[in-house]
Amino acid sequence: MSWTNRFTFGGTGETSSRYRRLYGISFGMVYLFLLVAEILSGEFHGAKAVWAWLSLIAFVISYLATVVSPRSMTERSRSTYPLLALTTAQAVVGALVFGGGWLALPIYVTVLFAMILPPRRAGFGIAGMLAVVVGCGLLHHSDGTTLLILGLEVVTLGMLFIGVRNTRLLAGQLREAQGEVARLAAADERLRIARDLHDLLGHSLSLIVLKSELAGRLAEDSPKVLQEIQDIESVARKALTEVREAVTGYRQRSLPEELDNARTVLRAAGVEPLVRVSGTPLPGLLDGLFGWAVREGTTNVVRHARARSCRIEVTYDGEHAILEIMDDGRGEEPFRLGSGLQGLTERVREAGGNVEVGPGAKAGFRLRVLVPVGAAA
CATH class of the missing domain: 3.30.565.10 (Histidine kinase-like ATPase, C-terminal domain)
Structure with a gap:
């Protein structure tokens, strides 16, 4: 399985993984209150203010939907990638139309690129968001210091979350390796038990059967003794069959x-x-x-x-x-x-x-x- 298909955001199940992602991403959403403050400050008027509110709400919904979208191989192309494309388009449009604090939206998209796309594609996505920030900033006459800070945030956060993703991938591979080691250890233990059962009980029960057959031939003149010996032989044969069945179960091949x-x-x-x-x-x-x-x-x-x-x-x-x-x-x-x-x-x-x-x-x-x-x- 490919590197990207094996990655999950953590947790033992899809539901747990979604909650973990949502919990982790909620801390970064606090910076969007700067955009709320910008709208409430009266900088936007009339229809522009309405469009700003609608754009911000739509971006938040799309962003959170992308965060909690399924990460399975079959669902990734069906829902995650289209949601990522929609969120990216909203971030680019917001930065292009409003400028100012809205230049932070591509930074949020950078985090999504780092956590969802393969490293090479994530790198191209980060470079694209850097170009969007710089281009839209120059279009809206943002000062050089602001553009420098935002550009550094795009690059550093992108690299940071790619590193986080690599760490989680390695942790997942380690858990898989530990599980495989445990499985092999259990298989070795089953084989050891099977050998011990066969060597100890199998040999002893086989000897009991042989001795019972011999004793039966020697006790042919005594029907009662012969019946008891035949009962012993029958029980020993049954026990030997059960031991062999148990050994076969323990020796189940992987x-x-x-x-x-x-x-x-x-x-x-x-x-x-x-x-x-x-x-x-x-x-x-x-x-x-x-x-x-x-x-x-x-x-x-x-x-x-x-x-x-x-x-x-x-x-x-x-x-x-x-x-x-x-x-x-x-x-x-x-x-x-x-x-x-x-x-x-x-x-x-x-x-x-x-x-x-x-x-x-x-x-x-x-x-x-x-x-x-x-x-x-």
Whole structure:
């Protein structure tokens, strides 16, 4: 996932993030009271005063809407960028028409550029706002000292908030890294427990079963003793089965492991694997679920598809996790779900997602799993 798509303003959820942004930005809004004082001072008269009030109110609404707009990958281009463009236009028009204290509006837009746009684009935006301040100031005959101060504010605040954004991005990456380390540590601990269960209980229960079988042969002349020994053997076998099931659960493979295994299995079957993963690591629940989906999908390709290539794509944008497995094999109809895919479909539905299976658009077979992260959590 790109640098800009991964950035958020802080907080664990979108709602929390919006409140944090609104709280942080409210302190800077206090300087707009200078514009209110300028209007109330009587410097503007008649229709110009009305337009000044309307312009200021519209700018504040647009500015706050931009601040609290969604930061997700899908919503960014749908709402955030149009709001940013509208706020920028209002700031430029205000500075161009009224001058004076209204030259501060581009400074507010500079902060938005720094916190929303990628660094390179933010730099161009800051340079543009500097040109607006200087140009509008000269147009309204502002003194050189005022223009120098405003220009320095544009540059310094822009660089400062780009630095703040970088810091928050690094903090987010650090949290992700810590989460991944914790997940790997948990996986290692599960493997250790699985080994201990197998080495200790598995060996002991297997020995009990063998001893019970031997004792049963030796006690064939005593039906009562034979029945008790058979009961011991039955209980030991059941316990051994349960231990093996528990060990299998603890040894559940993660999605990265299953993707590596899929590459190996497909190549061994003469199928060229094309694996693509985009986004941050999946949460624990989805990681195991998608790992199972990759295993089931790969098994079907090897057994039934007669394909030459298979593409596996995993996408995670923080809101939805999507897995697609597509091959160029037969993809014949009628298509019938096997027990493995039926079980996968049930588990995905329990996690709040859905599974699409069937022939591909052009050829072959297609398996698509989509799970909303909120529903899975």
